[in-house]
Amino acid sequence: MDSKVRFPDVEKCSSEGREKHTVVADLDGTLTRGRSSFPYFMLMAMEGGSILRAAVLMLVSPLAWALYHFVSEEAGIKVLIFVSFAGLKVKDIEAVARAVLPKFYAEDIHPESWRVFSACCHNRYVVTANPRIMVEYFCKNHLGADKVLGTEIQVTKGGRATGLLLSPGVLVGDRKRDAVNMEFDEKHLPDVGLGDRASDYPFLELCKEAYMVTIRNNLEAVPMRELFKPVVFHDGRLVQRPTPGVALLTLLWFPFGVLLAILRVFICINTPLPLVPLTYKLLGIKFVVRGNVPEAPEKAGRGVLFVCSHRTCLDPVFLSVALGKQVTAVTYSVSRLTEVLSPIPTVRLTRDREKDAANIKRQLEAGHLVICPEGTTCREPVLLRFSALFAELTDQIVPVAALPRMSMFHGNTVRGYKAFDVFFFLMNPYPGYEITFLDQLPLELTHAGGKSAFEVANYIQKMLAATLGFQCTSFTRRDKYLMLIQGDGSVKQ
Known part of the structure; x- marks a missing residue:
């Protein structure tokens, strides 16, 4: 069913009087304008790993895209996580999440979803299919999220990621709903839910109000100074967001x-x-x-x-x-x-x-x-x-x-x-x-x-x-x- 029919557009959501409200929002495509998480996995692969790991991720990205669109979201995301994370030290993953990713996330915040998310001051939750360790720092420090519900990666006793996932796996569809459900009881459901795709429907149905973020061309991102905290210091070698085209050009030029x-x-x-x-x-x-x-x-x-x-x-x-x-x-x-x-x-x-x-x-x-x-x-x-x-x-x-x-x-x-x-x-x-x-x-x-x-x-x-x-x-x-x-x-x- 079309998202516009299932739930109203976020532009119809009022941000007035939300000081005591709780909001639960997806990240990619909802709080951010871009729907793809590929650039952030590429940053993790290159900045946390090496140019060789980034090249491997580029090579398998067509497979991940095909699995995502023709098999399941979970299968495509698993491929990206495995290639980007397998063998990396947890301290390196956390360093990239803290020093590199926030700059690129902060430059891509959706103005309408941010208007609603920032207005709900009681509690702000982010629920995402991305690994929690990858996005938690940005969501809490720069978006003011109180808690991040994300995919959990498996870590060895030596502090390295295996590339595999802990139960229940990738948070998509019903798993997002289950993760949100565990945070609330029937008497205190989220006041507002924000999503951008059909796999967000299950957790949106738990919310008292639910809205969809639809694709808008030429939509200006939220000025960084208006975020909970702007990004002042950042690291990493790449100047541009490594979308598939930019990443391919960068790897070929290297x-x-x-x-x-x-x-x-x-x-x-x-x-x-x-x-x-x-x-x-x-x-x-x-x-x-x-x-x-x-x-x-x-x-x-x-x-x-x-x-x-x-x-x-x-x-x-x-x-x-x-x-x-x-x-x-x-x-x-x-x-x-x-x-x-x-x-x-x-x-x-x-x-x-x-x-x-x-x-x-x-x-x-x-x-x-x-x-x-x-x-x-x-x-x-x-x-x-x-x-x-x-x-x-x-x-x-x-x-x-x-x-x-x-x-x-x-x-x-x-x-x-x-x-x-x-x-x-x-x-x-x-x-x-x-x-x-x-x-x-x-x-x-x-x-x-x-x-x-x-x-x-x-x-x-x-x-x-x-x-x-x-x-x-x-x-x-x-x-x-x-x-x-x-x-x-x-x-x-």
């Missing part, structure tokens, strides 16, 4: 991308700095310089401190290319491989304030320095809180806004091998970098001019945010690693 990245690195590090911009053009790297490029002071001991936003480890390199001369990069951490490949000098900081301050002063006496006071990269259009250390050391400060362009692979990571960051950035078909020089701070706005170090740092953060169209935040490097590595979702702005 070996060519690796060779191209190696070629780009080899040529660029062996090219004289004045010729590098021309080399970028020949290699398909778009490089844009904006603002007034400052001239180097000729007097010794008057090096300029360039204060740069931090998007990838290549920020100082592109800044040096823009200046046409080497600038020493001050870093908190950098891989040994990156140091070897870096065409500019690097200086490591120890996070000991006195030692670092003395080191930076010595380096400034020798020439220009570039520092990224956020202390770590961030992918969202925000700037993290600036360390104020640099502001006490010089009155020669030039803010620099760095903005990379990536279409396929991210050039930074938390969980992955940071030594490969440069290569992943250069694996993009047409990577780009935009460097914008702002005016040097006038003396009266520096520490030497009477401003506190924190005032200087905050002022520069606001200048860079305004230039890039970003938001200033008080999040720190520690917040990022707590959320992505330890899974502490309690960080507040």
Whole structure:
């Protein structure tokens, strides 16, 4: 029977007066606009496993699709779960669910179902055929769900997924109804149920009101800022949601991308700095310089401190290319491989304030320095809180806004091998970098001019945010690693 006949469309559901109501909603195709869970299994396979596992998943996806549509939903989903999860460590599955998937889920939330789901404030349940371990973090932390009812995977004593399922198996059809039924008694049934396909009918029939979410073309997703909690920090190498088409293109491009990245690195590090911009053009790297490029002071001991936003480890390199001369990069951490490949000098900081301050002063006496006071990269259009250390050391400060362009692979990571960051950035078909020089701070706005170090740092953060169209935040490097590595979702702005 057609869903529009069986249950009314969610657009007909009022969201007024739902503060004391309980809602139960499906995930894929209901709370999200996309009905397919394939992109999220692909992310799990690639980010939790490897490119080889992702390729296997791509190869078996036609079989999974055929089973799903012509045999049963359960059979198709079992294939996806087995290939994506078998042999993975539970801690890796949880890390991907926490650090990678939320970004892609959050960009695809259905506006009508979210309107109803968020309005029901008493209790919010998500019931899904997806493995609970894969979606629970996102649903609870970003959608405000109180409980997630999902498929349970089998785990060995050593903490690895077998790819098999615990009873009752994949939550579809009557199993969804049974899972919901166990949470409620006959006197306290869910007030609202939301689904999007015929297999959702059984649990929808338990609800006092039930609505269907139908496919709408060109439907705008809910702005991330309107969710229970927006995604600020995320990880993973893929820029785009790996739909079947995007995933296939990515996998086919990968070996060519690796060779191209190696070629780009080899040529660029062996090219004289004045010729590098021309080399970028020949290699398909778009490089844009904006603002007034400052001239180097000729007097010794008057090096300029360039204060740069931090998007990838290549920020100082592109800044040096823009200046046409080497600038020493001050870093908190950098891989040994990156140091070897870096065409500019690097200086490591120890996070000991006195030692670092003395080191930076010595380096400034020798020439220009570039520092990224956020202390770590961030992918969202925000700037993290600036360390104020640099502001006490010089009155020669030039803010620099760095903005990379990536279409396929991210050039930074938390969980992955940071030594490969440069290569992943250069694996993009047409990577780009935009460097914008702002005016040097006038003396009266520096520490030497009477401003506190924190005032200087905050002022520069606001200048860079305004230039890039970003938001200033008080999040720190520690917040990022707590959320992505330890899974502490309690960080507040």
